[in-house]
Amino acid sequence: MINEPDQSRLILDLLSEPEQSMTSYAHLRRDLRGIYTLWLRDVIRLWRDRVRLIGSFIQPILFLFVLGGGLKGRVLSQGSPSNYQVFIFPGIILMSILFTSSFAGMAVVWDREMGFLKEVLVAPISRTAVVIGKILGGASNSLIQGLFLLALAPFLKVFPSVGQILMMFGVMVIVSLSQTAMGIALSARMSSSQGFMVLMNFIVLPIYFLSGAMFPLTHLPIWLSVLSQMDPLTYGVDLMRGILLGTFYYSIYRDILIIMFFGILMLYISVRQFQRD
Amino acid sequence: MIQVNELKKEYIQKGQMITAVNSISFEVEKGEFFSLLGPNGAGKTTTISILSTILSPTSGNVLINKINVEEDPHKIRQHIGVIFQDPSLDDRLSAQENMDFHGRLYGMSPADRLRRSELLLKMVDLWDRKNSLVRTFSGGMKRRLEIARGLMHRPLLLILDEPTIGLDPKSRRDIWHYIHEARKEWGMTILLTTHYLEEADGADRVAIMNKGKIVAMDTPSKLKQSLGPGLVTLEIPPDKMDQVKNTLLTFYDVRHFSLETESTLKFPMPSSVSSPAVFLQSLPPVLTGFSVGTPTLDDVFISLTGDQQSINI
Numbered sequence: 001m002i003n004e005p006d007q008s009r010l011i012l013d014l015l016s017e018p019e020q021s022m023t024s025y026a027h028l029r030r031d032l033r034g035i036y037t038l039w040l041r042d043v044i045r046l047w048r049d050r051v052r053l054i055g056s057f058i059q060p061i062l063f064l065f066v067l068g069g070g071l072k073g074r075v076l077s078q079g080s081p082s083n084y085q086v087f088i089f090p091g092i093i094l095m096s097i098l099f100t101s102s103f104a105g106m107a108v109v110w111d112r113e114m115g116f117l118k119e120v121l122v123a124p125i126s127r128t129a130v131v132i133g134k135i136l137g138g139a140s141n142s143l144i145q146g147l148f149l150l151a152l153a154p155f156l157k158v159f160p161s162v163g164q165i166l167m168m169f170g171v172m173v174i175v176s177l178s179q180t181a182m183g184i185a186l187s188a189r190m191s192s193s194q195g196f197m198v199l200m201n202f203i204v205l206p207i208y209f210l211s212g213a214m215f216p217l218t219h220l221p222i223w224l225s226v227l228s229q230m231d232p233l234t235y236g237v238d239l240m241r242g243i244l245l246g247t248f249y250y251s252i253y254r255d256i257l258i259i260m261f262f263g264i265l266m267l268y269i270s271v272r273q274f275q276r277d
Numbered sequence: 278m279i280q281v282n283e284l285k286k287e288y289i290q291k292g293q294m295i296t297a298v299n300s301i302s303f304e305v306e307k308g309e310f311f312s313l314l315g316p317n318g319a320g321k322t323t324t325i326s327i328l329s330t331i332l333s334p335t336s337g338n339v340l341i342n343k344i345n346v347e348e349d350p351h352k353i354r355q356h357i358g359v360i361f362q363d364p365s366l367d368d369r370l371s372a373q374e375n376m377d378f379h380g381r382l383y384g385m386s387p388a389d390r391l392r393r394s395e396l397l398l399k400m401v402d403l404w405d406r407k408n409s410l411v412r413t414f415s416g417g418m419k420r421r422l423e424i425a426r427g428l429m430h431r432p433l434l435l436i437l438d439e440p441t442i443g444l445d446p447k448s449r450r451d452i453w454h455y456i457h458e459a460r461k462e463w464g465m466t467i468l469l470t471t472h473y474l475e476e477a478d479g480a481d482r483v484a485i486m487n488k489g490k491i492v493a494m495d496t497p498s499k500l501k502q503s504l505g506p507g508l509v510t511l512e513i514p515p516d517k518m519d520q521v522k523n524t525l526l527t528f529y530d531v532r533h534f535s536l537e538t539e540s541t542l543k544f545p546m547p548s549s550v551s552s553p554a555v556f557l558q559s560l561p562p563v564l565t566g567f568s569v570g571t572p573t574l575d576d577v578f579i580s581l582t583g584d585q586q587s588i589n590i
């Protein structure tokens with residue numbers, strides 16, 4: 001119950017902050033603050049859920065050391081890479097980024113199930129800010145995953161230079177952002193987490209397997225080659241493999257342009273999808 | 278404060294169109310406590326979702342503070358506090374963090390957030406649990422936290438969608454206490470939906486909603502007066518039922534009963550009756566019970582919608 005001193009404070013409190021008028025600059029500031037708030041929430045929740053964070057490192061480690069280790073040094077067929085473990089290393093980093101990024105969409109679906117999404121949607125920030133805030137939150141998570149895996153390079157006897165590390169970081173940033181934007185776009189109209197899981201399996205697994213993360217793009221059957229060219233992740237794999245192992249299949253500019261284009265397209269779709277109906 | 282004109286909302290679900298809100302209009306004055314009363318599915322939540330800028334109307338328009346919700350939702354959101362029907366807290370964050378994030382989203386300064394959340398968490402008796410994760414809270418505690426959070430940014434308009442649903446009587450009373458306190462302090466406008474009639478009774482004005490339409494709108498006392506001088510309840514031995522009904526029909530033209538079981542009849546006092554005593558004498562001397570009660574909003578609702586089922590479940 002309210003006691004006396006609090007009541008007088010409640011009155012004072014009202015008088016203390018006069019209403020400000022909103023200019024468009026103020027709108028922008030409010031949106032930036034909103035983006036920061038949503039990002040901060042994701043980071044806090046991620047930190048609070050450290051067990052899951054650590055658990056999520058296990059899958060890529062298994063792929064890298066068990067699958068990669070098992071196939072290492074075996075000549076599978078004509079044209080296979082000499083060191084398969086090192087060859088799939090960029091692919092494993094991207095797998096981790098792709099899965100984590102798509103998972104950001106799941107977080108939105110959970111927010112919707114929990115009801116918290118409504119709290120965000122009635123707040124005085126634009127839907128664009130909501131979408132960007134969620135993308136930055138999810139992409140930060142992906143980036144942590146990617147950096148952790150990159151730190152395992154010395155175990156594969158790969159020693160990237162500072163320049164290579166910086167370039168890898170840049171690639172991880174753009175791939176994380178564009179793949180998270182995809183995850184958010186997919187989540188915009190989904191109301192159940194089961195539904196989203198099914199959708200993920202239909203979209204995320206093909207994206208991963210078609211990207212050439214686990215096999216070289218040379219000597220592919222034509223249908224596989226065509227599908228892989230339509231896969232945005234293909235260009236992320238190519239970029240990382242180029243930076244780390246020195247062999248680009250496409251060109252660095254083409255790779256970067258396609259990833260950025262895909263990211264911006266997904267951002268646009270997400271913002272559109274999140275408008276009121 | 279609020280002007281709603283010919284507001285309509287249609288949902289398309291599985292190829293079928295549902296008209297959830299069917300051309301309703303109403304106005305709420307600044308500082309007024311206005312209540313939307315109606316059974317489940319009446320369209321209350323849909324109306325509120327449009328007012329709080331979550332949904333867009335199919336047609337019609339809504340002005341809040343003279344601003345059209347479709348044109349400038351930003352400006353309106355800053356001045357509205359919403360307490361949703363379903364929970365909307367982040368249960369992985371603590372009570373204090375939920376308050377703080379709300380303050381951040383509404384652009385409050387750190388000092389202001391700290392001061393306000395302390396003040397409001399104390400008001401709803403959650404200060405000693407401020408660092409507990411919300412998932413450990415009971416339903417009543419969550420509701421109280423949501424109310425504190427809704428008041429955090431000093432809204433001019435507080436919208437509450439069935440705020441006390443599913444709560445025990447003590448929590449319900451507490452919540453009413455907080456809302457009235459907050460209202461006394463700074464004359465907030467309140468828009469509340471409920472299907473508890475007692476709650477609507479405390480409002481300045483009530484709009485009764487049914488099947489997407491507003492079927493009556495007035496002060497609670499006027500709505501009750503519209504039913505006439507009172508509601509008669511007769512207790513009758515089942516075998517004498519027909520005899521009494523016949524008398525009522527021939528002498529007073531009473532055809533409809535707001536409640537009818539095999540041994541009771543309930544109906545508005547006929548207008549031709551001058552006093553209850555005279556009325557009683559004119560009935561066959563078979564009654565085992567007779568009473569005249571003042572009408573409740575429940576009776577108003579039943580007489581308006583012809584629904585035998587009380588909405589106060």
Ligand SMILES: Nc1ncnc2c1ncn2[C@@H]1O[C@H](COP(=O)(O)OP(=O)(O)O)[C@@H](O)[C@H]1O
Pocket residue numbers: 288289290295296297315316317318319320321322323324
């Ligand atoms: N998202 C939705 N999609 C389809 N129909 C809906 C949706 N939300 C509500 N309805 C329907 O609209 C009507 C009004 O619902 P609602 O506004 O929730 O009523 P109330 O809050 O008064 O119980 C109901 O018939 C309900 O089934």
Ligand SMILES: [Mg+2]
Pocket residue numbers: 318321322323362438439
């Ligand atoms: Mg409702």
